[in-house]
Amino acid sequence: MSNENHQASHGRALTATIIVIALILVGGFTYQLGRRHALGNAKTASTSQHALKRVGILQYVSHPALNQIHKGVVDELEKEGFIDGKNIQIIDQNGQADQSKLATMSEQLVNKKADVLVGIATPAAQALANATSTTPIVLGAVTDPVAAGLVRDMKAPGKNITGVSDQPPVASEIKLGKELMPQAKTVGMLYSSTEDNSKSQVDTATKAATKLGLKVKKFAVPSSNEIAQTVQVMNGQVDFIYIPLDNTIANAMPTVTEEANKQNKPVITSVDTMVTQGGLATIGVNQYQLGIQTGKMAANILKGKSKPATTPVYTFSTGDTIINKEQAQHLAINVPEKLMKNAKLVTTDVGKNK
Numbered sequence: 257m258s259n260e261n262h263q264a265s266h267g268r269a270l271t272a273t274i275i276v277i278a279l280i281l282v283g284g285f286t287y288q289l290g291r292r293h294a295l296g297n298a299k300t301a302s303t304s305q306h307a308l309k310r311v312g313i314l315q316y317v318s319h320p321a322l323n324q325i326h327k328g329v330v331d332e333l334e335k336e337g338f339i340d341g342k343n344i345q346i347i348d349q350n351g352q353a354d355q356s357k358l359a360t361m362s363e364q365l366v367n368k369k370a371d372v373l374v375g376i377a378t379p380a381a382q383a384l385a386n387a388t389s390t391t392p393i394v395l396g397a398v399t400d401p402v403a404a405g406l407v408r409d410m411k412a413p414g415k416n417i418t419g420v421s422d423q424p425p426v427a428s429e430i431k432l433g434k435e436l437m438p439q440a441k442t443v444g445m446l447y448s449s450t451e452d453n454s455k456s457q458v459d460t461a462t463k464a465a466t467k468l469g470l471k472v473k474k475f476a477v478p479s480s481n482e483i484a485q486t487v488q489v490m491n492g493q494v495d496f497i498y499i500p501l502d503n504t505i506a507n508a509m510p511t512v513t514e515e516a517n518k519q520n521k522p523v524i525t526s527v528d529t530m531v532t533q534g535g536l537a538t539i540g541v542n543q544y545q546l547g548i549q550t551g552k553m554a555a556n557i558l559k560g561k562s563k564p565a566t567t568p569v570y571t572f573s574t575g576d577t578i579i580n581k582e583q584a585q586h587l588a589i590n591v592p593e594k595l596m597k598n599a600k601l602v603t604t605d606v607g608k609n610k
């Protein structure tokens with residue numbers, strides 16, 4: 257091969273290489289463009305997936321009763337066709353009895369544009385109400401929504417809040433205490449000074465007790481740290497202890513019954529979960545049912561079937577009589593035949609639902 261020929265073929269090879277490189281570049285670029293386009297589409301698709309309706313649940317603290325209510329809410333939403341991760345997104349928050357956590361979590365749920373908010377227990381519902389006046393809020397077991405400043409009128413809430421009130425049959429509970437302890441002269445009320453739900457219930461209970469000729473002593477604890485010591489003091493001053501639907505006390509129920517048992521002091525509660533944790537008796541509303549009803553109301557709002565402003569707050573008119581027979585035996589209490597017949601008898605089951 258001559259030198260000239262060699263150079264010419266060299267030139268042709270070079271041109272060919274350049275063309276190939278150019279083709280690769282152009283092809284690659286086109287491919288990238290196409291890919292980007294596809295990604296863009298994928299992004300749109302995932303945004304529309306996030307357009308799933310959102311339910312934000314804020315639970316005040318974990319105690320057996322509130323845990324049952326929470327379960328009821330989620331189960332009922334599912335029964336109504338709202339399945340978490342499939343056609344709705346449930347965002348769960350638990351305030352662990354901490355006011356500042358409740359406030360931040362409420363803000364977050366509102367910022368995440370929840371379509372419906374569920375507040376389990378009064379302090380959680382109050383935190384949600386502080387964070388929004390437009391997003392629908394469903395009250396999960398708030399004892400006295402009016403006293404807690406959450407609704408103006410139980411029948412016509414008027415704003416963005418409705419839900420379920422678990423106002424227990426307080427007068428019947430006190431009467432039950434008197435029937436089980438006919439010799440009792442003084443009842444001591446144990447509750448937390450920070451919970452609006454307890455204050456209003458203790459007021460009602462005080463009136464009922466006074467009517468029955470009982471003397472009332474109130475013991476409001478500032479926090480859970482004072483509970484053991486307070487029960488020790490009560491042991492020396494009262495004939496039986498009455499506990500309203502108080503979350504702070506519910507959260508420390510094993511401590512309460514441990515101290516009360518040291519002096520054989522009967523404990524009348526407002527909920528069955530406190531009876532299975534060592535209380536003597538109650539007439540209470542089933543906690544899981546409270547959750548079911550709350551879930552139903554949330555589902556109706558999601559479906560656009562109802563609006564909080566015009567949906568009355570739901571209340572339960574009856575409760576079940578629950579007696580801890582093990583505890584009655586331990587306290588040497590004779591349960592009247594008539595009560596025995598109508599009551600659901602349980603035993604202490606500390607580990608349950610914890």
Ligand code: TRP
Nearest residue numbers: 321377378398399453501502506
């Ligand atoms: N009603 C309580 C509130 O308004 C919450 C609650 C429901 C509760 N079930 C309970 C508290 C059982 C103590 C025990 O905050």
